[in-house]
Amino acid sequence: MLFKRPFSATTQYSGTIPSDFHFIPDFFSVSEQRTLLSAALLRLDAAGSRRFQRKRKLFLNPLASNREGPPAELFLPDDCYEFLQGHYDGVIHNFREMHLTSWPTNEILGLLPVLNRLHSLIPSHNIQTHLLHLASDGEILPHVDNVSASGRWILGVSLGSERILRLESCAHPDEGAEILLPSGSVYIQSDNVRYKYNHSILKNSTFLGGIGQRMGQRISIMIRVSSFVIQFP
Numbered sequence: 001m002l003f004k005r006p007f008s009a010t011t012q013y014s015g016t017i018p019s020d021f022h023f024i025p026d027f028f029s030v031s032e033q034r035t036l037l038s039a040a041l042l043r044l045d046a047a048g049s050r051r052f053q054r055k056r057k058l059f060l061n062p063l064a065s066n067r068e069g070p071p072a073e074l075f076l077p078d079d080c081y082e083f084l085q086g087h088y089d090g091v092i093h094n095f096r097e098m099h100l101t102s103w104p105t106n107e108i109l110g111l112l113p114v115l116n117r118l119h120s121l122i123p124s125h126n127i128q129t130h131l132l133h134l135a136s137d138g139e140i141l142p143h144v145d146n147v148s149a150s151g152r153w154i155l156g157v158s159l160g161s162e163r164i165l166r167l168e169s170c171a172h173p174d175e176g177a178e179i180l181l182p183s184g185s186v187y188i189q190s191d192n193v194r195y196k197y198n199h200s201i202l203k204n205s206t207f208l209g210g211i212g213q214r215m216g217q218r219i220s221i222m223i224r225v226s227s228f229v230i231q232f233p
Helices: 030-047 050-057 111-119
Strands: 013-015 021-024 092-100 127-143 153-160 163-169 176-181 186-190 197-201 218-225
Touching (some): 030 127, 030 153, 127 163
Antiparallel strands (some): 013 176, 021 186, 127 218, 153 186, 163 197
């Protein structure tokens, strides 16, 4: 097995978890989540159009200085962001994204120690980092990862609103699971679960008897690497 950590007993899920899916529901503290989310927003905002940059400057968020509040309060209203309606492959709706070449360690106080914790899970210099910001009504439709686009596994950090990850076997559609991804959680998909399961991020919450309430914004940090053995702490 590529990763070695038992599945957490605190994880909220339904169905059967594939053996190649590994999950830590509470890896980052609230303070660490806010630090990572602030850094991700800084990079995404800088890459957007000047019209939306000016719009965000006019919007004062009094909650941004509260380091103990929920990370989701760092988001501005949806209309302050330049969300795209559709991805080139039609899989992602209402989102913005970027490939990250460097983190703003000089601009965000305390970011480096948080990144060191994250990178302790992936002892490799051969990584690609991708930021994906979903709007409150954003979603990722069912898809299977492109084998040629990345390596053997992918790591995801969830920040902001809780969302549900749905995994469905391509060979047996009745087999799979729905897993609640709280802010601060980390998951790793490898091998069969990447290439033999459809995975999606749901727009609404219908998890464990939910009534389909609308979710909020979230940012995921996706790290792709080549095949190295990873030992969770």
